[in-house]
Amino acid sequence: xxxxxxxxxxxxxxxxxxxxxxxxxxxxxxxxxxxxxxxxxxxxxxxxxxxxxxxxxxxxxxxxxxxxxxxxxxxxxxxxxxxxxxxxxxxxxxxxxxxxxxxxxxxxxxxxxxxxxxxxxxxxxxxxxxxxxxxxxxxxxxxxxxxxxxxxxxxxxxxxxxxxxxxxxxxxxxxxxxxxxxxxxxxxxxxxxxxxxxxxxxxxxxxxxxxxxxxxxxxxxxxxxxxxxxxxxxxxxxxxxxxxxxxxxxxxxxxxxxxxxxxxxxxxxxxxxxxxxxxxxxxxxxxxxxxxxxxxxxxxxxxxxxxxxxxxxxxxxxxxxxxxxxxxxxxxxxxxxxxxxxxxxxxxxxxxxxxxxxxxxxxxxxxxxxxxxxxxxxxxxxxxxxxxxxxxxxxxxxxxxxxxxxxxxxxxxxxxxxxxxxxxxxxxxxxxxxxxxxxxxxxxxxxxxxxxxxxxxxxxxxxxxxxxxxxxxxxxxxxxxxxxxxxxxxxxxxxxxxxxxxxxxxxxxxxxxxxxxxxxxxxxxxxx
Ligand SMILES: C[S@@+](CC[C@H](N)C(=O)[O-])C[C@H]1O[C@@H](n2cnc3c(N)ncnc32)[C@H](O)[C@@H]1O
Numbered sequence: 001x002x003x004x005x006x007x008x009x010x011x012x013x014x015x016x017x018x019x020x021x022x023x024x025x026x027x028x029x030x031x032x033x034x035x036x037x038x039x040x041x042x043x044x045x046x047x048x049x050x051x052x053x054x055x056x057x058x059x060x061x062x063x064x065x066x067x068x069x070x071x072x073x074x075x076x077x078x079x080x081x082x083x084x085x086x087x088x089x090x091x092x093x094x095x096x097x098x099x100x101x102x103x104x105x106x107x108x109x110x111x112x113x114x115x116x117x118x119x120x121x122x123x124x125x126x127x128x129x130x131x132x133x134x135x136x137x138x139x140x141x142x143x144x145x146x147x148x149x150x151x152x153x154x155x156x157x158x159x160x161x162x163x164x165x166x167x168x169x170x171x172x173x174x175x176x177x178x179x180x181x182x183x184x185x186x187x188x189x190x191x192x193x194x195x196x197x198x199x200x201x202x203x204x205x206x207x208x209x210x211x212x213x214x215x216x217x218x219x220x221x222x223x224x225x226x227x228x229x230x231x232x233x234x235x236x237x238x239x240x241x242x243x244x245x246x247x248x249x250x251x252x253x254x255x256x257x258x259x260x261x262x263x264x265x266x267x268x269x270x271x272x273x274x275x276x277x278x279x280x281x282x283x284x285x286x287x288x289x290x291x292x293x294x295x296x297x298x299x300x301x302x303x304x305x306x307x308x309x310x311x312x313x314x315x316x317x318x319x320x321x322x323x324x325x326x327x328x329x330x331x332x333x334x335x336x337x338x339x340x341x342x343x344x345x346x347x348x349x350x351x352x353x354x355x356x357x358x359x360x361x362x363x364x365x366x367x368x369x370x371x372x373x374x375x376x377x378x379x380x381x382x383x384x385x386x387x388x389x390x391x392x393x394x395x396x397x398x399x400x401x402x403x404x405x406x407x408x409x410x411x412x413x414x415x416x417x418x419x420x421x422x423x424x425x426x427x428x429x430x431x432x433x434x435x436x437x438x439x440x441x442x443x444x445x446x447x448x449x450x451x452x453x454x455x456x457x458x459x460x461x462x463x464x465x466x467x468x469x470x471x472x473x474x475x476x477x478x479x480x481x482x483x484x485x486x487x488x489x490x491x492x493x494x495x496x497x498x499x500x501x502x503x504x505x506x507x508x509x510x511x512x513x514x515x516x517x518x519x520x521x522x523x524x525x526x527x528x
Contacts, residue, residue: 001156004148007107008100008115015099015119017528019055020424023435025415030389031408032396041347043359043409044376045392047384049091050351052414054123057349057376058528059442059449065127065376066346068134069337069358071329072120075113075141091380092116113142114149120351121153127349131194133160133341136186137329143184154188160195161187164298165333167307185299185337197340198292205293209286212274217288222271222281226252233257241276255282295340305330314355316400317391325355325387334361344371353377356388360395363405375409385411419527427522429476437462440472440500443526460489469494473501474521481505482518500524 024046041060046053088109096104096115107115124134134154138146143162151159163185171179189195209219226248234253237245238261248254254261264270264282271281301309310330318324334357338348344366350358362375379388389411398404418439420428427436441449445465462470469492473480480486483505490497497516504511504518511518519525 001151002148003152004114004145006114006145007103007111008096009118011100011103012115012118013122016051016055016122018099019051019119019123020417021058021419021439021528022052022056022417023415023431024053024056024412027411027413029408029410030393030396032404032406033408040372041374043374043392043407044412045353045356045359045384045389045409046376046378046412046414047380048378048412048414049380050378051095051120051123053378054120054127054351056414057127058123059438061127061347061349061376061448062442062446063127064129064347064448065349066129066132066343067338067341067348068124068128068132069137069334069348069350070124070134070352071137071350071354072117072352073113074139075109076139077109110142110145114145117146118149118153121149124349124351125153125190128190129347130190132190133195134188135163135337135341137165138184138186139180140184143186146186150186150188154190158189158192159187160189160192161297163187165304166298166300167330169301169306169308197295198290199295199336200292200339206286213271215268215283215285217283217285219287220271220283220285223284225255225270225280225282227255228252238280240272240278240280242272244277246279295336299333299336303332304336305332310357314391316402317394318387323383323387325383328355329357331357331361331364334358335365338362338365338373342371342373344369344373347374347376349376349378351378353379353384353388356391359392359409363392363395363407366407367405419522419525424527425522427525433474433476436474437472440525441470443528444470444498460486461492464492464494467495469497471497471499472521473499479503480521482516 024044029042041064046056092112096107096112100107100115128134136146136150147159147162165183165185166181167183168179168181171181173179209221211219228251230251230253232253234255234257235248236254236258237247238254239245256264261270269283271283272278307330309332310328311324311326313331314325314328338358338361342348348358348362353359356377356379359375359377362373365371366373377388377392389409392409396404396407396409416428416431417424418428418431418436420426438449441447441462444462447465449462460471460473462472464470469490471490473482473486473489479502481503482499482501486499486501487506490499495515497514498519499516500519500521502521504520506516506518510516
């Protein structure tokens with residue numbers, strides 16, 4: 001497979017390992033009605049750089065996200081607004097200096113963009129579920145190189161399609177050559193074989209189904225019986241019930257051979273209109289067609305809205321004197337993506353959240369179909385609160401005469417790192433014991449710590465996974481030991497025991513005989 005090289009690549013391809021693991025610091029819960037169910041993941045809005053935020057999400061969300069949509073900076077060079085659409089953001093410049101080192105002075109804007117995107121895409125790949133799918137909005141500035149790095153990260157075989165979104169309906173006549181009116185939406189599956197997309201038939205489409213002759217098979221849509229190119233033996237006269245003789249139009253033949261057509265007549269599957277005088281049509285019964293339509297790859301503004309629609313939408317949510325977001329995506333576009341790629345309990349992640357259109361679309365769809373999808377938004381700019389979260393609050397509560405969708409979300413910022421010290425050799429006790437336990441459980445099992453695991457409330461037992469019991473004997477103020485006293489607390493049945501403590505006072509032989517593996521805190525805690 002051809003691979004792309006650029007300055008700084010070798011520094012960033014494994015950089016996700018070096019990103020410090022920070023805990024998410026809860027700021028507040030926004031709630032329109034009943035308190036959220038504690039047993040389920042909540043909607044989340046995170047203010048912070050997505051590189052660190054995505055890493056923080058791993059313990060709870062690795063392999064669980066069904067749909068990722070991202071709309072990263074297109075690298076157009078436009079710096080006119082609060083949000084930089086290129087790679088000259090001071091934070092990014094500083095980060096590149098630290099990660100890429102001296103070479104960062106030689107980076108072109110494309111090198112910088114690739115350095116920025118690569119480790120983020122690696123983390124997004126980890127978060128995707130087995131049957132998950134990622135959609136990435138982009139334009140010609142970076143589309144070609146994005147495709148190549150996605151082939152590397154997601155696997156070329158998991159490329160689904162490059163969708164064309166017709167984002168504008170009229171040319172910009174000041175442009176010298178073309179006036180581009182489309183964006184790309186690149187789509188990859190975690191495993192392409194686990195994906196099927198069906199576009200739900202709209203109510204409008206359903207209205208085209210009729211049953212004027214009271215067919216007992218129910219509603220049907222009369223379909224064209226003529227097709228091209230011509231197959232000679234499929235051109236034959238058909239006599240309508242009214243006695244008229246009809247042929248296929250010039251350049252076409254009938255869809256079926258004459259004998260197959262006679263079988264369809266016998267089965268009452270041909271419709272000649274209310275007077276029996278129309279050109280024949282095949283009855284396509286709603287009960288016999290798929291539950292939706294296979295989507296095509298060109299999405300027109302008539303179907304999914306355009307950029308001007310998106311700007312209008314946002315003006316109905318925020319007033320003139322509030323800071324407006326200038327590059328939102330259309331809500332209908334986001335609804336189409338989410339509807340294609342999710343079911344009613346899916347988790348949807350947008351790590352370049354902007355004005356929060358993704359959450360808006362998730363809430364709309366849940367309201368429409370009674371679903372319980374959950375969103376996670378990440379936004380690094382200061383408007384994460386004043387625009388991103390504020391939009392979501394207004395959508396939940398109702399705005400401009402629109403009924404609210406209801407719902408709740410938790411707002412976070414990036415908190416303390418879990419490890420401190422030059423080589424991340426010490427546990428940072430300031431993060432709190434629960435967060436530490438979560439991390440240990442995740443690093444051992446790659447699953448989220450289930451709050452309801454029987455026995456998990458116990459001081460030291462984290463839980464049992466694949467017949468292995470995990471214990472974490474830890475105290476912030478004093479050293480702990482795995483000794484005969486602490487064995488009293490090890491009281492669940494399991495094939496193997498993994499026990500974390502500061503010291504071990506039991507002999508190797510004893511540990512071996514009782515299937516106990518000792519792990520030293522913090523030395524043996526995985527850094528991932
Ligand atoms: C094109 S906008 C997204 C617009 C969004 N789709 C909408 O409909 O409103 C890109 C957003 O990503 C944010 N962003 C850029 N780099 C980021 C990073 N490293 N971490 C988090 N957010 C980032 C920008 O601040 C900006 O708000």
